Amino acid sequence: xxxxxxxxxxxxxxxxxxxxxxxxxxxxxxxxxxxxxxxxxxxxxxxxxxxxxxxxxxxxxxxxxxxxxxxxxxxxxxxxxxxxxxxxxxxxxxxxxxxxxxxxxxxxxxxxxxxxxxxxxxxxxxxxxxxxxxxxxxxxxxxxxxxxxxxxxxxxxxxxxxxxxxxxxxxxxxxxxxxxxxxxxxxxxxxxxxxxxxxxxxxxxxxxxxxxxxxxxxxxxxxxxxxxxxxxxxxxxxxxxxxxxxxxxxxxxxxxxxxxxxxxxxxxxxxxxxxxxxxxxxxxxxxxxxxxxxxxxxxxxxxxxxxxxxxxxxxxxxxxxxxxxxxxxxxxxxxxxxxxxxxxxxxxx
Amino acid sequence: xxxxxxxxxxxxxxxxxxxxxxxxxxxxxxxxxxxxxxxxxxxxxxxxxxxxxxxxxxxxxxxxxxxxxxxxxxxxxxxxxxxxxxxxxxxxxxxxxxxxxxxxxxxxxxxxxxxxxxxxxxxxxxxxxxxxxxxxxxxxxxxxxxxxxxxxxxxxxxxxxxxxxxxxxxxxxxxxxxxxxxxxxxxxxxxxxxxxxxxxxxxxxxxxxxxxxxxxxxxxxxxxxxxxxxxxxxxxxxxxxxxxxxxxxxxxxxxxxxxxxxxxxxxxxxxxxxxxxxxxxxxxxxxxxxxxxxxxxxxxxxxxxxxxxxxxxxxxxxxxxxxxxxxxxxxxxxxxxxxxxxxxxxxxx
Numbered sequence: 299x300x301x302x303x304x305x306x307x308x309x310x311x312x313x314x315x316x317x318x319x320x321x322x323x324x325x326x327x328x329x330x331x332x333x334x335x336x337x338x339x340x341x342x343x344x345x346x347x348x349x350x351x352x353x354x355x356x357x358x359x360x361x362x363x364x365x366x367x368x369x370x371x372x373x374x375x376x377x378x379x380x381x382x383x384x385x386x387x388x389x390x391x392x393x394x395x396x397x398x399x400x401x402x403x404x405x406x407x408x409x410x411x412x413x414x415x416x417x418x419x420x421x422x423x424x425x426x427x428x429x430x431x432x433x434x435x436x437x438x439x440x441x442x443x444x445x446x447x448x449x450x451x452x453x454x455x456x457x458x459x460x461x462x463x464x465x466x467x468x469x470x471x472x473x474x475x476x477x478x479x480x481x482x483x484x485x486x487x488x489x490x491x492x493x494x495x496x497x498x499x500x501x502x503x504x505x506x507x508x509x510x511x512x513x514x515x516x517x518x519x520x521x522x523x524x525x526x527x528x529x530x531x532x533x534x535x536x537x538x539x540x541x542x543x544x545x546x547x548x549x550x551x552x553x554x555x556x557x558x559x560x561x562x563x564x565x566x567x568x569x570x571x572x573x574x575x576x577x578x579x580x581x582x583x584x585x586x587x588x589x590x591x592x593x594x595x596x597x598x599x600x601x602x603x604x605x606x607x608x609x610x611x612x613x614x615x616x617x618x619x620x621x622x623x624x625x626x627x628x629x630x631x632x633x634x635x636x637x638x639x640x641x642x643x644x645x646x647x
Numbered sequence: 648x649x650x651x652x653x654x655x656x657x658x659x660x661x662x663x664x665x666x667x668x669x670x671x672x673x674x675x676x677x678x679x680x681x682x683x684x685x686x687x688x689x690x691x692x693x694x695x696x697x698x699x700x701x702x703x704x705x706x707x708x709x710x711x712x713x714x715x716x717x718x719x720x721x722x723x724x725x726x727x728x729x730x731x732x733x734x735x736x737x738x739x740x741x742x743x744x745x746x747x748x749x750x751x752x753x754x755x756x757x758x759x760x761x762x763x764x765x766x767x768x769x770x771x772x773x774x775x776x777x778x779x780x781x782x783x784x785x786x787x788x789x790x791x792x793x794x795x796x797x798x799x800x801x802x803x804x805x806x807x808x809x810x811x812x813x814x815x816x817x818x819x820x821x822x823x824x825x826x827x828x829x830x831x832x833x834x835x836x837x838x839x840x841x842x843x844x845x846x847x848x849x850x851x852x853x854x855x856x857x858x859x860x861x862x863x864x865x866x867x868x869x870x871x872x873x874x875x876x877x878x879x880x881x882x883x884x885x886x887x888x889x890x891x892x893x894x895x896x897x898x899x900x901x902x903x904x905x906x907x908x909x910x911x912x913x914x915x916x917x918x919x920x921x922x923x924x925x926x927x928x929x930x931x932x933x934x935x936x937x938x939x940x941x942x943x944x945x946x947x948x949x950x951x952x953x954x955x956x957x958x959x960x961x962x963x964x965x966x967x968x969x970x971x972x973x974x975x976x977x978x979x980x981x982x983x984x985x986x987x988x989x990x991x992x993x994x995x996x
Binding site: 349355357359365369370371372373374375377380381385386387392405446510511512514519529530533535536537538539540541544546547549550551552553555556558559562563565566581582583586587590631632637638640642643644646647 | 754878896
């Protein structure tokens, strides 16, 4: 098993575009910042909206979900809307950010139309497609994502271009965390690389630990989007079913699953996302939770976030998780870049 | 196997308090309405808050989650906050509804303190404990939940007392759906009863279908809270690990899990929550999704909601799901009322 992850050349060949996007994550973040600075915001600059709704599906929603968690303490509420319709409270003081990597996601295009009907200020984020066309025709400010990626690989450009645009629009938030976060990612990159042996490579060792199990991910509330990202990366890259839950909420329900039948629990691997500076009380409860799961789950693993600021913690955990999903795909012999079942569903008219 | 669910007397004996709460669900709804009408709202009446945050954990959060989904088209945004801290945008125009069945949930008590510090209008919902004491001392309007239940069994009182209070506070919403919803529950009740044979009892037949599998629940976005409720009822009543995901979002990621290893997928049962009037386009995509899962999941089941209004659909699906979790507990030989692992974690100081 382990020797599959010792052949860096083979990993590079089979990892393909997904690996290249991961290796370029810090550069992707910088490209996102540049895109956010360059976009002509027109009447949006300094708008200070009452609330923000980020509309997107799947790989085009993840930037919004991370912004929601990161900016939970900011003064402007951010919702992520994954579906055809905008919520009832959407009004002309609500900034709509419509994100569709392809530009042709039918749910998000419907939401964009609704936003235009309701007279909302709008920002579009896309690489192409109908969304680009509509935005150009209607004079909607547009952030052009780089083409030729898998939607899920455009995360750094999505996340940072929107973040910088929000700063310019007047949203107050801990923008100074961005510098540290990119530095933390740069430090982490060589440790996660194909050339680093499994013993020294956290993502490889997590992938080896998860192999043969259904992953159940538990994360603190401010890391909920990271847990969800890892879940969907396990779905898309590693073709695995996976679950995610948030803590402390899971202490009140999910923990009961460990009392279930042994022949089911032995198939599950718990992966707990931890962060430096958890606070004594929460740390004791997470440790007790881990010990309870160890008594019955097939395996219990931990993924430790890095850095001081919340954004560093979020993005470092995400980076380790993304690489883990890639290495796990290779262990199973899957091509991480294919998403056949998603494409089959898109074709259903 | 099936004969375990044919002995109504044995089911009544082993189902205990959880079964009695289920059989009293319609009466619990009416009790909730009465509690909401009777509470002295003082300065909250007609307040028309800018936004609403419902703070609660586990079984005390589920009423809030259902309100969030049901009232997504209403004009006042509702957030559910599950944790120690309130979001940064909490201000004195934000109504905080703090829900703790026991009254001693530490996360929710912390949130309640924060709400007082920020000068928010507050409504407390509890059966007892410190929350009752604080509310009485500070003159915070309090909805008294009936005592002696499991927190998760107080759902109808939670949900309807808060709904009626919101109506009195000036939140505009489809309140006229309440009458139909209770009627639908009353019609459903005899079909789900211990005396009804498995062939005619949707909950018994779902429980038999789920037996031996890890349940993965998929539900339309407006039924997200129902899927989550079923997940947590499977955790707490049936001591099972379980997952939930929302549609159409799951078409963009979760569906990829079906391409995974056979020896893991054969352990999973998909349960898709469906509703009358899905719309042609979504129906075709859900049907295609089901067919894709059928090729690799151990089992694929459907749970059909009833009624015309959204609230009827939500509560009928919840009712069938609640009974399913109870019957599944009995099939496994578990006592549905015990939650030992949750209690162990509560004791960690």
